[in-house]
């Protein structure tokens with residue numbers, strides 16, 4: 001006789017842990033089984049926010065996601081403040097920065113995982129680690145059979161996407177869902193470093209600038225972000241680049257995609273032109289290699305001066321009208337052709353996944369298989385950096401966990 005549970009949750013990541021806790025809290029008499037392929041639960045949580053775990057964003061709203069209509073009920077029911085409160089109730093103080101990004105008060109991701117793990121133990125969730133689910137069948141009586149070993153009346157699949165497989169999520173959840181007749185939007189890496197074809201970026205390797213990135217295709221703006229950009233030997237990294245990679249993932253191909261970088265977003269072309277003219281007048285003998293150091297790191301300025309075709313050794317007073325035009329152009333619209341992105345193992349989030357139309361957005365129950373639910377990143381839901389993806393994991397996990 002196989003052991004039968006009221007609910008089984010496959011995947012003990014952010015959303016699965018919260019789903020199991022929510023269910024056991026709402027229905028203490030139910031037996032809840034949580035299955036995790038890794039040796040420990042919640043491994044990815046420890047890596048989030050550079051080990052600090054940016055748990056949510058107080059400004060998170062449906063429009064921040066790729067499918068606002070689908071995420072609305074979960075986010076309305078469990079907005080960021082409600083998740084902050086949920087964590088307080090299970091033993092965690094949090095704090096928020098000026099941009100609404102919420103962190104554990106300890107600024108340590110292990111505090112988040114510890115309270116989730118303790119809550120599972122305290123509430124009596126039966127957790128099995130080192131357990132890979134490779135098969136789920138629907139039995140004649142409507143219950144589910146997992147790996148021919150366990151049975152459950154309700155099933156939540158919370159296996160995450162394909163990003164960062166070192167933390168467990170390897171896309172195997174998609175196969176389980178496909179066997180259960182669900183469709184998958186082909187997954188793509190998102191919040192990932194961007195590869196560009198410009199030789200200049202290699203010369204800028206290791207330099208950080210602040211700016212606004214605009215992703216364009218044939219003069220259509222596909223997305224924007226701003227913040228820190230790090231030049232690397234393959235292209236660009238840094239928060240602003242990760243954010244713009246989300247829009248690359250949502251495009252069919254990279255062909256024709258360009259990134260326009262404005263490294264002086266708070267200043268108009270006129271203001272920049274006037275300032276360079278003022279410098280040329282006030283320091284006429286300074287070498288041109290320094291002309292952009294008023295706004296860029298010195299090394300970056302030197303590279304961009306050369307890129308404008310200006311002799312770095314000539315002096316400020318020798319700058320021509322065309323030189324100044326070129327300098328302002330490169331500051332405001334340094335353009336890079338996108339050739340691709342780094343892969344899933346470098347990405348923080350997966351774009352694509354289980355087709356959301358096949359699930360009720362009010363309960364997260366499958367419209368194809370009764371008593372089957374999904375939550376978290378396995379669904380085709382994604383957003384940018386700043387706490388939005390964990391916000392979805394917590395809110396969708398809480399909603400799915402309420403399955404009766």
Ligand SMILES: Cc1cc2nc3c(=O)[nH]c(=O)nc-3n(C[C@H](O)[C@H](O)[C@H](O)COP(=O)(O)OP(=O)(O)OC[C@H]3O[C@@H](n4cnc5c(N)ncnc54)[C@H](O)[C@@H]3O)c2cc1C
Pocket residue numbers: 010011012013014015016035036037038041042043044045047048049050053054055056131132133134158159160161163164167168169170171172173347348349375376377378386387388389390391393
């Ligand atoms: C480096 C990094 C930093 C990040 N930082 C942030 C951040 O600061 N803020 C933010 O909002 N988001 C961040 N994210 C994204 C966020 O971590 C994810 O969106 C979130 O963890 C998704 O939760 P989930 O429960 O859906 O999936 P996951 O957390 O990926 O959990 C899925 C779990 O299912 C298990 N599993 C998978 N398949 C099987 C199977 N067949 N059998 C058994 N178990 C299985 C996996 O081992 C895993 O434990 C970051 C991601 C990464 C990689």
